[in-house]
Amino acid sequence: MSPTRVFVARLAGCSVFDPAGDKVGRVRDVLIVYRSDNSPRVVGFVVEVPGRRRVFLSIGRITSIGSGQIITTGLINLRRFEQRGGEVQVIAEVLGRKVVFVNGSGDATIEDVAIEETDQGEWEVTELFLRRPRTSASPFAKGHTTFARWEEVRDNEIDGEAQSATHLLATYEDLLPADLANALLDLPEQRMLEVAGELSDARLADVLEEMPESEQVGILNKLGDDRAADVLDQMQPDDAADLIAQLDDERGEALLDLMQPEEAEDVRMLLLYAPDTAGGLMTTEPIIVSSDATVAEGLALIRRHELAPALGAAICVTLPPYEPPTGRFLGMVHFQRMLRYPPGERLGTILDQQLEPVHASASAAEVARILASYDLVSVPVVDDNRRLVGVVTIDDVLDYLLPDDWRSHDDEPATAPYITTDTRPQQVVAPSATHRGRRHANGTSR
Known part of the structure; x- marks a missing residue:
C-alpha cells in the first residue's frame, strides 16, 4: 500500500498539529468536490478547534498525513466552517451510501473511502471499501467486503430510502x-x-x-x-x-x-x-424534599448523574405533597451550605431565609435581575398559594435573553495566530452535489 494512501474513517478524531508540535484541533471530516472526468478531489478538512468551533483547513495547508496525525503549515482560517455548494463531506454524506457496479455485478454499500496524494499537495479519492449485501438469512451474517475504484461504481440511491448513518x-x-x-x-x-x-x-x-x-x-x-x-x-x-x-x-x-x-x-x-414569564421559563423537575430530610439525603439526591448541574445546585423544601404544585414552599438549601453541616442535620433547620421565591407571573426580566443580583443559578417559582410549581435556572434565562440566532452567531476571535484566507476552489461540476448553506435560527440559508 502506498504510504500516501489513507482511509478517511481512520482520520476521524485524528489530532492536527502545527510545525512546532502544538495541537491545533481534531479532524471531523474530509471535504471533496466531484469531477466529471476523474475521481473526486480532496479540497480540505473540517477541523474542530478549541471552543468547539468547526473550521475549514485547506489541503494546501497540510504538509503530512499519517500515523494518526496531521501536520499543517500552522495557517488555519478560524472562521466557522460553512459548506459550499458542490462540496461533499465524506464521513457525513458518502459513508453508508449505496452504489451499483457499472459492470452489472450487483450493488454494495460504501464503508470507507481511500484518499491518495497524486501530486505534491494534490489528493483525490482513489478507492472505495465496499460491503456487499448479505446472502444468508442469519441475523449474524454479514456481506463480504471488496475494493473498487471510483469509476467502477455509480450511485444507487433509491427514492425514499435513507442513507445509513x-x-x-x-x-x-x-x-x-x-x-x-x-x-x-x-x-x-x-x-x-x-x-x-x-x-x-x-x-x-x-x-x-x-x-x-x-x-x-x-x-x-x-x-x-x-x-x-x-x-x-x-x-x-x-x-x-x-x-x-x-x-x-x-x-x-x-x-x-x-x-x-x-x-x-x-x-x-x-x-x-x-x-x-417565570412560569413559562421554569422547569417542573427540581429536587423537592421535606423539612425532615437530612443533609446526607440531600447530598445523595444531587449526586445523581442524570441531574442537570443547575438543578443540583440547590434543594427545595416544602410541605407535602412533594410534586409540583407542592404544599407550601418553605425555602431552599444550597449544596455549599449542606457541605458545612453534619450529615444528620435536618434541612429544615438550614434554609436560606433571605432568598424569596418569584411568582409564576413574574417577568423574565425580573427573574434575570434576581439571578444576577444574588449570584444564583436557580430561583424557585410559586403560585398564588405559595405552592412550589418549579424553578427557573440560569440556562433558561440565558436562552431567553440571548438573540434568537445565538447558536449560529460567529464572533471573530480576539486573537487568531493561525488565520489565513479561505482557499477553496469555486468551480465544481457535479449537479448532484448541491447542498444548502449553514442554516440559522430563523431557517434561512446563505
Missing part, C-alpha cells in the same frame, strides 16, 4: 449534545434528518434541546407520532413545552395524548404560562 454516528459518539447539535446543523437538510432519525430517543431529545426552534420543529415533523412522543418524554418539560407550542394545535394535542401521563401533565401545566 452508522459510520457518521460513530464519529459523533464523543460529542456533547450542544456540539452534536451544531454538527447536525452543518449537514445538508436531508442528511441531518437521516442522522437525527437514527439517534436514540434520549440522545435526540438532548440534541433537540440545543437546537433553534425552527430546526426542532423540522425534525419533529419528520418523525411519526409515536416516536415524536417518545422523544418528547425524554426532554426537559420546559423544553418539550416550548417545542409543542411551535406545533399546530392538532398535532400538539395528539402528541400530548401519546406521551407518558406524568410527563404530559407537566408540559400541559407549563403551556398555561406566557413564554416571557
Whole structure:
C-alpha cells in the first residue's frame, strides 16, 4: 500500500498539529468536490478547534498525513466552517451510501473511502471499501467486503430510502449534545434528518434541546407520532413545552395524548404560562424534599448523574405533597451550605431565609435581575398559594435573553495566530452535489 494512501474513517478524531508540535484541533471530516472526468478531489478538512468551533483547513495547508496525525503549515482560517455548494463531506454524506457496479455485478454499500496524494499537495479519492449485501438469512451474517475504484461504481440511491448513518454516528459518539447539535446543523437538510432519525430517543431529545426552534420543529415533523412522543418524554418539560407550542394545535394535542401521563401533565401545566414569564421559563423537575430530610439525603439526591448541574445546585423544601404544585414552599438549601453541616442535620433547620421565591407571573426580566443580583443559578417559582410549581435556572434565562440566532452567531476571535484566507476552489461540476448553506435560527440559508 502506498504510504500516501489513507482511509478517511481512520482520520476521524485524528489530532492536527502545527510545525512546532502544538495541537491545533481534531479532524471531523474530509471535504471533496466531484469531477466529471476523474475521481473526486480532496479540497480540505473540517477541523474542530478549541471552543468547539468547526473550521475549514485547506489541503494546501497540510504538509503530512499519517500515523494518526496531521501536520499543517500552522495557517488555519478560524472562521466557522460553512459548506459550499458542490462540496461533499465524506464521513457525513458518502459513508453508508449505496452504489451499483457499472459492470452489472450487483450493488454494495460504501464503508470507507481511500484518499491518495497524486501530486505534491494534490489528493483525490482513489478507492472505495465496499460491503456487499448479505446472502444468508442469519441475523449474524454479514456481506463480504471488496475494493473498487471510483469509476467502477455509480450511485444507487433509491427514492425514499435513507442513507445509513452508522459510520457518521460513530464519529459523533464523543460529542456533547450542544456540539452534536451544531454538527447536525452543518449537514445538508436531508442528511441531518437521516442522522437525527437514527439517534436514540434520549440522545435526540438532548440534541433537540440545543437546537433553534425552527430546526426542532423540522425534525419533529419528520418523525411519526409515536416516536415524536417518545422523544418528547425524554426532554426537559420546559423544553418539550416550548417545542409543542411551535406545533399546530392538532398535532400538539395528539402528541400530548401519546406521551407518558406524568410527563404530559407537566408540559400541559407549563403551556398555561406566557413564554416571557417565570412560569413559562421554569422547569417542573427540581429536587423537592421535606423539612425532615437530612443533609446526607440531600447530598445523595444531587449526586445523581442524570441531574442537570443547575438543578443540583440547590434543594427545595416544602410541605407535602412533594410534586409540583407542592404544599407550601418553605425555602431552599444550597449544596455549599449542606457541605458545612453534619450529615444528620435536618434541612429544615438550614434554609436560606433571605432568598424569596418569584411568582409564576413574574417577568423574565425580573427573574434575570434576581439571578444576577444574588449570584444564583436557580430561583424557585410559586403560585398564588405559595405552592412550589418549579424553578427557573440560569440556562433558561440565558436562552431567553440571548438573540434568537445565538447558536449560529460567529464572533471573530480576539486573537487568531493561525488565520489565513479561505482557499477553496469555486468551480465544481457535479449537479448532484448541491447542498444548502449553514442554516440559522430563523431557517434561512446563505
